Amino acid sequence: MKKLVVIFITVNLLCNCAGGNKQSDSEEKTVFDKLIGTWQLAGEDQFEQWRKNPDGSYSSQAFSVMNNDTIIMEDVNIVNENGKWNFITLVKGQNKGKAVTFTSTILMDTLVQFENPAHDFPRMINYRLASPDNLQAFIGGATDTIYFNFTRLIGK
Numbered sequence: 001m002k003k004l005v006v007i008f009i010t011v012n013l014l015c016n017c018a019g020g021n022k023q024s025d026s027e028e029k030t031v032f033d034k035l036i037g038t039w040q041l042a043g044e045d046q047f048e049q050w051r052k053n054p055d056g057s058y059s060s061q062a063f064s065v066m067n068n069d070t071i072i073m074e075d076v077n078i079v080n081e082n083g084k085w086n087f088i089t090l091v092k093g094q095n096k097g098k099a100v101t102f103t104s105t106i107l108m109d110t111l112v113q114f115e116n117p118a119h120d121f122p123r124m125i126n127y128r129l130a131s132p133d134n135l136q137a138f139i140g141g142a143t144d145t146i147y148f149n150f151t152r153l154i155g156k
Helices: 002-018 032-035
Strands: 038-041 046-052 057-065 069-081 084-091 100-107 113-116 122-130 133-141 145-155
Touching: 032 046, 032 057, 032 100, 032 113, 032 122, 046 145, 100 122
Parallel strands: none
Antiparallel strands: 038 046, 038 145, 046 057, 057 069, 069 084, 084 100, 100 113, 113 122, 122 133, 133 145
């Protein structure tokens, strides 16, 4: 199983290197640039892999590994529209197969928060880079909050 994860991560990193993800010196780094890489959910065989796309947007894929199979759970695109970053997520088996958009309400050097008050759950998505190798996240609604703690496996 670990061999499959290493192969999956290596192939994606090679694709990212070939994709022209190099950032110019004049370009300001965002919290998203600091998320680039592969993160593992504490105590789980679940991962998030972040990349920067050639057009300046970002994408992430959440996946788990079970019995040598990689199962994609979520695809995310983060795009800048009219000065706001939108977190567009497609979660497998949810929302009738449609993507849901959350808009940034907080954007700092090591913290980003997205909100969509019209969505049932979650209404809020938050990522905080506690250190270069520790990512804390939560999703929250009107009454419930679910916390996630990730450790960097591969990345900048």
